[in-house]
Amino acid sequence: MGVSGCGKSTLVAHLARHWACPAFEGDDFHAPASIAKMRAGRPLDDADRWPWLDRLGAAIGAAVTDNGVAVAACSALKRSYRERLEAAAGVPLLFVLLDGERAEIAERLGARTGHYMPPNLLDSQFATLERPTDDEPALALHCYQPLTELRAAVLAWARDMATAAQR
Ligand SMILES: Nc1ncnc2c1ncn2[C@@H]1O[C@H](COP(=O)(O)OP(=O)(O)OP(=O)(O)O)[C@@H](O)[C@H]1O
Numbered sequence: 001m002g003v004s005g006c007g008k009s010t011l012v013a014h015l016a017r018h019w020a021c022p023a024f025e026g027d028d029f030h031a032p033a034s035i036a037k038m039r040a041g042r043p044l045d046d047a048d049r050w051p052w053l054d055r056l057g058a059a060i061g062a063a064v065t066d067n068g069v070a071v072a073a074c075s076a077l078k079r080s081y082r083e084r085l086e087a088a089a090g091v092p093l094l095f096v097l098l099d100g101e102r103a104e105i106a107e108r109l110g111a112r113t114g115h116y117m118p119p120n121l122l123d124s125q126f127a128t129l130e131r132p133t134d135d136e137p138a139l140a141l142h143c144y145q146p147l148t149e150l151r152a153a154v155l156a157w158a159r160d161m162a163t164a165a166q167r
């Protein structure tokens with residue numbers, strides 16, 4: 001989870017390779033009207049996001065039921081979005097926040113090509129972001145770290161969470 005361009009899709013691809021598990025790209029679950037809205041430089045609102053979270057959550061839930069584990073790249077900016085996603089999945093979810101400074105993420109977005117999300121929506125992404133609090137099953141990492149370090153941190157944390165859940 002995290003704002004546009006923080007590195008969600010990149011990390012998810014690495015984790016899916018490691019776990020040999022299904023991977024979902026949140027961008028693929030948006031309604032065409034939502035993609036058009038973002039492309040036009042207008043941020044999504046709650047009404048745009050609820051059905052999107054329901055579709056993505058259902059896909060995650062089905063994959064976890066079949067496979068035991070799945071990973072997904074989803075902004076999940078507000079706590080209520082994370083709760084909605086988990087309710088739609090029907091299985092416990094763990095969240096990894098890729099956090100960073102606006103300037104550095106803006107630089108990454110500026111360098112990225114072939115994506116519909118305009119960099120000028122970054123301010124609204126940060127304004128909407130509710131960082132997970134201590135009572136959420138979430139790990140916060142700095143998105144500037146090399147991917148190998150991000151992956152290692154997630155794998156170690158997920159192992160600990162799985163062990164704790166079995167106790
Ligand atoms: N750990 C990293 N270090 C350096 N660059 C990275 C890292 N992770 C991702 N990037 C680069 O940052 C850009 C954004 O990454 P990515 O598309 O994975 O972000 P995202 O959060 O999935 O974005 P969106 O939500 O807009 O789809 C890409 O150009 C990617 O190559």
Ligand SMILES: O=C(O)[C@H](O)[C@@H](O)[C@H](O)[C@H](O)CO
Nearest residue numbers: 003004005027044075076117
């Ligand atoms: O909640 C949102 O506003 C959206 O999910 C956006 O974050 C984009 O879909 C995505 O991140 C692509 O850049």
